[in-house]
Amino acid sequence: MKKFSVLLLLVLFFCHNPAFSAGELSPVEIANKLSKRFEGVEDYTCVADAHYRSGFLAEDKVFKVFFKRPQMVRIEVLAGDNAGAVAVLTKDLKVKGHAGGWLSWLVLSPPIDSTLVTTIRGHRLDQSHFLHLVNNIKIASTFEGVTAREEYLDGTKHYVLEGGLGESIGRIYIDPSRWQIKKVLEYEKGVEVVNVAYYDIVINPGLDEELFDL
Numbered sequence: 001m002k003k004f005s006v007l008l009l010l011v012l013f014f015c016h017n018p019a020f021s022a023g024e025l026s027p028v029e030i031a032n033k034l035s036k037r038f039e040g041v042e043d044y045t046c047v048a049d050a051h052y053r054s055g056f057l058a059e060d061k062v063f064k065v066f067f068k069r070p071q072m073v074r075i076e077v078l079a080g081d082n083a084g085a086v087a088v089l090t091k092d093l094k095v096k097g098h099a100g101g102w103l104s105w106l107v108l109s110p111p112i113d114s115t116l117v118t119t120i121r122g123h124r125l126d127q128s129h130f131l132h133l134v135n136n137i138k139i140a141s142t143f144e145g146v147t148a149r150e151e152y153l154d155g156t157k158h159y160v161l162e163g164g165l166g167e168s169i170g171r172i173y174i175d176p177s178r179w180q181i182k183k184v185l186e187y188e189k190g191v192e193v194v195n196v197a198y199y200d201i202v203i204n205p206g207l208d209e210e211l212f213d214l
Helices: 027-039 130-140
Strands: 043-054 057-068 072-080 086-089 095-098 147-153 156-165 168-175 180-188 191-203
Touching: 027 130, 027 147, 027 156, 130 156, 130 180, 147 168
Parallel strands: none
Antiparallel strands: 043 057, 043 191, 057 072, 072 086, 086 095, 147 156, 156 168, 168 180, 180 191
16 A cells, blocks of 8 residues: 655744745744634545655555544545555554555554555655644744745635755645645755645534544
């Protein structure tokens, strides 16, 4: 089974570029508003169109994310690499999963950092949900080098938080009309190594805990 979790832009923690605000909002204000929005989120679903690169390796897939507090996660690969695969992080933080295709009957319980259930970039299931990313954004926004600007994405104005360390750059697009994360990008030496776009986001659908087990 291929790796499933989505990007964490930890690169934002160590930036040295001059900061500026997006409109009237600073990076800290944007992060605080995003964090406030997610305080009322008990569970959610979304679809992610994800593309990862690591050296000569490539991973391209579309997957559906199910999340329920405190940290239950279910990933279903809908298309692309290992379509049909499923991985879950249970209530007691155990990982279970199965591959797609003819091996879908075989349910495994690998360690959380196993390459069976991480992306080729090393992102784990417990790092794949919005609340984890929002917490990282809130901390990173307080660093001097994190920048903010306004940019249009799919015809809609978004706030963009960006930071870099050396030859690495991370960028997050936030929709201020709903305060949702819509895209995450990461570059190394000018080459795009992560591109994850989120859509069909449904907040508080009332997911059953049984969904987060196999």
